[in-house]
Amino acid sequence: MPPLLIAFDGPAASGKGTLASVIAADYGLPFLDTGLLYRAVGHVARERDIDLEDAQALGEAARFIHPTLLEDDALRGREAGEWASRVAAIPEVRAALKQFQIDFAHQASGAVLDGRDIGTVIAPDAQVKLFVTADPETRARRRFLQLVKVNSALTFEDVLSDIRIRDERDSSRSSAPLEMARDAVLLDTTNLDIEAAIEAARSIVKARRGDV
Numbered sequence: 001m002p003p004l005l006i007a008f009d010g011p012a013a014s015g016k017g018t019l020a021s022v023i024a025a026d027y028g029l030p031f032l033d034t035g036l037l038y039r040a041v042g043h044v045a046r047e048r049d050i051d052l053e054d055a056q057a058l059g060e061a062a063r064f065i066h067p068t069l070l071e072d073d074a075l076r077g078r079e080a081g082e083w084a085s086r087v088a089a090i091p092e093v094r095a096a097l098k099q100f101q102i103d104f105a106h107q108a109s110g111a112v113l114d115g116r117d118i119g120t121v122i123a124p125d126a127q128v129k130l131f132v133t134a135d136p137e138t139r140a141r142r143r144f145l146q147l148v149k150v151n152s153a154l155t156f157e158d159v160l161s162d163i164r165i166r167d168e169r170d171s172s173r174s175s176a177p178l179e180m181a182r183d184a185v186l187l188d189t190t191n192l193d194i195e196a197a198i199e200a201a202r203s204i205v206k207a208r209r210g211d212v
């Protein structure tokens, strides 16, 4: 059997990262949260005051993103998501991050990745592809509960607005937009708590691998 390669895509706070990390642990596979790469580029752009119109400088910054940079807690914050989505629309940035992700996906051990374009661009050959989604209000509620712990001034409406803006930007950009791969399985977690969502993801992976 070829190495097991599993792709999770979907919009913000759909649960894809949590599900992907659980499935990776189930199968003993390395896991990459590709959103952190874009968050790291956004963070560098912000810290160095790089003009968001300067595609070349942003592409250059993206070439120096290293996995050790991905531990920074600042990358998980509200602004980091917004900046990530802005720089992620720039083809030079996507090009600079592409090979690292392709190599991670195709290592001999197999791998699990989550993001927006894993099943469509980074690993169109993945044996299992899940497109995880939920309605915007549900996703905003989940993200609000995460972010309010570190920012008590935040409101649910702020987060819902962020999510709608990011959904629209990520889906409408011309370079690797957020879209479901034709051979992906849709997992709508709107009415599933995290345990039920994990069980649903496990069933999909098993069924796709033919080991139900």
Ligand code: CDP
Binding pocket: 010, 011, 012, 013, 014, 017, 034, 035, 036, 038, 039, 081, 084, 085, 086, 088, 089, 114, 115, 116, 117, 118, 166, 170
């Ligand atoms: O966790 P959440 O879904 O909120 O965000 P993320 O996965 O960390 O991604 C942050 C942003 O990076 C997204 O809104 C996308 O614009 C971008 N991204 C992307 O374009 N392609 C990927 N494979 C992963 C993230």
Ligand code: CDP
Binding pocket: 010, 011, 012, 013, 014, 015, 016, 017, 018, 019, 142, 143, 146, 189, 192, 193, 194, 197
């Ligand atoms: O990676 P992504 O942005 O898609 O979402 P996540 O970080 O995996 O999930 C966002 C939050 O929603 C986490 O706190 C999850 O535990 C929670 N969640 C949930 O409560 N119910 C689900 N069915 C899925 C996620």
